[in-house]
Amino acid sequence: MKRIAIIGGGISGLTLLHYLKQRFGNNVQITLYEREASVGGTIRSFKKDSCLFEWGPNGFLDNQAATLQLIDELDLSSQLIQAQAKARRRYIQVKGNLHAIPENPLSFIQTPLLPLKDKWSLITGIFKKNISTDCSIHDYISRRFSPRLATSIVDPFISGIYAGDIKHLHMASAFPKFKRNGPHKPQMHSLIGGMGQIIEAIDKRYKKHIQTGSEISSSQINADITIVATPAYAAAKIVENLNPVLADSLTQISYAPIAVAGLLFKQEAFKKKPDGFGYLIPSNENKDILGVLIESNVYMKRAREDQIMMRVMLGGAHHPSIINDSQEQIITKAIKEIDSVYGLISTPTETFVKLWPKAIPQYEINYPLWRQSIAEQCTKTPGLHLCANYLDGISFNDCVNNARTLALSASLLSA
Numbered sequence: 183m184k185r186i187a188i189i190g191g192g193i194s195g196l197t198l199l200h201y202l203k204q205r206f207g208n209n210v211q212i213t214l215y216e217r218e219a220s221v222g223g224t225i226r227s228f229k230k231d232s233c234l235f236e237w238g239p240n241g242f243l244d245n246q247a248a249t250l251q252l253i254d255e256l257d258l259s260s261q262l263i264q265a266q267a268k269a270r271r272r273y274i275q276v277k278g279n280l281h282a283i284p285e286n287p288l289s290f291i292q293t294p295l296l297p298l299k300d301k302w303s304l305i306t307g308i309f310k311k312n313i314s315t316d317c318s319i320h321d322y323i324s325r326r327f328s329p330r331l332a333t334s335i336v337d338p339f340i341s342g343i344y345a346g347d348i349k350h351l352h353m354a355s356a357f358p359k360f361k362r363n364g365p366h367k368p369q370m371h372s373l374i375g376g377m378g379q380i381i382e383a384i385d386k387r388y389k390k391h392i393q394t395g396s397e398i399s400s401s402q403i404n405a406d407i408t409i410v411a412t413p414a415y416a417a418a419k420i421v422e423n424l425n426p427v428l429a430d431s432l433t434q435i436s437y438a439p440i441a442v443a444g445l446l447f448k449q450e451a452f453k454k455k456p457d458g459f460g461y462l463i464p465s466n467e468n469k470d471i472l473g474v475l476i477e478s479n480v481y482m483k484r485a486r487e488d489q490i491m492m493r494v495m496l497g498g499a500h501h502p503s504i505i506n507d508s509q510e511q512i513i514t515k516a517i518k519e520i521d522s523v524y525g526l527i528s529t530p531t532e533t534f535v536k537l538w539p540k541a542i543p544q545y546e547i548n549y550p551l552w553r554q555s556i557a558e559q560c561t562k563t564p565g566l567h568l569c570a571n572y573l574d575g576i577s578f579n580d581c582v583n584n585a586r587t588l589a590l591s592a593s594l595l596s597a
């Protein structure tokens with residue numbers, strides 16, 4: 183009987199396990215090895231009394247069928263929730279003031295976030311054809327629209343997704359599917375019990391195929407097919423005996439750090455009521471806060487009706503020193519930020535912190551060449567596959583999609 187080893191139990195590894203079991207049933211011996219005591223990687227939903235704290239992703243967009251299909255196959259469709267209408271409004275913070283992100287042409291004309299000249303560039307930019315996407319996000323947006331649009335509007339969005347620097351991230355790699363979605367505007371979704379519910383469902387269903395507390399090293403690989411679903415720096419160590427060139431390439435991708443601070447407040451704790459989805463902060467504001475999410479506005483049941491649950495994201499590529507902060511320092515910074523915008527009357531009743539020293543892989547300018555060399559090296563090592571968020575997309579959706587595609591591909595068993 184063929185043996186397949188999956189190394190790494192984040193959403194990439196767990197999705198692989200689900201589709202490999204679906205494809206091969208008991209005809210192939212499949213085992214997932216996870217270093218930590220529990221699976222999930224960057225995904226976990228903590229429940230404490232009335233509130234829910236996500237230490238990683240808090241949702242996914244409904245524009246990729248694969249995630250919704252996985253949720254359906256896990257019998258979790260009844261648990262799906264959509265972001266609430268009251269979270270529709272999003273803000274950008276400039277010099278301590280919140281400005282609503284324009285949602286339509288009229289609000290774009292009215293926004294103080296851009297001078298008139300840059301608003302005009304939005305119209306002229308739409309008609310500019312053949313602007314190469316083989317450049318940084320900053321260069322692409324500057325050439326097509328204006329440098330101001332890049333730094334004032336696009337930069338905070340990129341901080342919210344990649345925690346990255348728009349001058350270093352590669353346009354075509356960071357947004358490979360840069361296309362219109364038709365009339366349906368993608369909506370954020372999660373589950374009533376948080377994103378961790380997906381992890382728990384896979385864990386429960388395939389428990390006997392999962393070995394937690396198993397940190398796999400290079401010398402331990404002895405399956406017919408090995409799929410490494412760990413971050414790139416961990417994958418480098420795992421493959422170093424099998425393919426040292428590949429291992430060397432895997433060390434070259436950098437990661438941005440993120441600290442996530444969760445804060446639960448009483449409704450009456452604010453002078454100014456926190457409104458909408460929350461806000462993002464452009465990097466030229468020189469703050470080590472990336473943004474603030476008002477979780478209890480975004481999703482139902484994140485806190486009681488008389489409470490407000492918030493998450494403050496700190497660090498990112500512009501502020502790597504966040505990894506040196508203690509939990510107390512992170513909470514202090516988060517409270518100071520919230521106080522400066524909403525005016526705090528009382529302190530949080532509950533706090534949570536999760537620090538990710540290597541949170542998000544950065545798809546930088548050399549990514550296309552790097553990606554090609556990774557693919558070439560993998561073909562030189564039969565039976566070895568890589569599948570994780572540093573390849574072909576960082577979002578939850580991308581991880582599910584890429585893992586499903588690999589698990590069902592004809593080439594998987596061709597070793």
Ligand SMILES: Cc1cc2nc3c(=O)[nH]c(=O)nc-3n(C[C@H](O)[C@H](O)[C@H](O)COP(=O)(O)OP(=O)(O)OC[C@H]3O[C@@H](n4cnc5c(N)ncnc54)[C@H](O)[C@@H]3O)c2cc1C
Nearest residue numbers: 190192193194217223224238239240398412416571577578
């Ligand atoms: C703070 C934060 C917020 C995010 N928010 C969103 C969001 O809102 N929406 C969205 O779409 N995406 C979001 N993302 C991105 C998305 O969550 C991740 O890209 C995705 O979860 C990564 O999954 P993965 O399985 O590829 O990797 P990981 O989750 O990193 O899993 C890799 C696993 O490998 C294990 N491992 C490592 N080394 C070994 C070894 N030697 N042996 C065995 N196991 C090993 C690790 O312990 C880990 O469990 C966010 C990410 C972060 C960090």
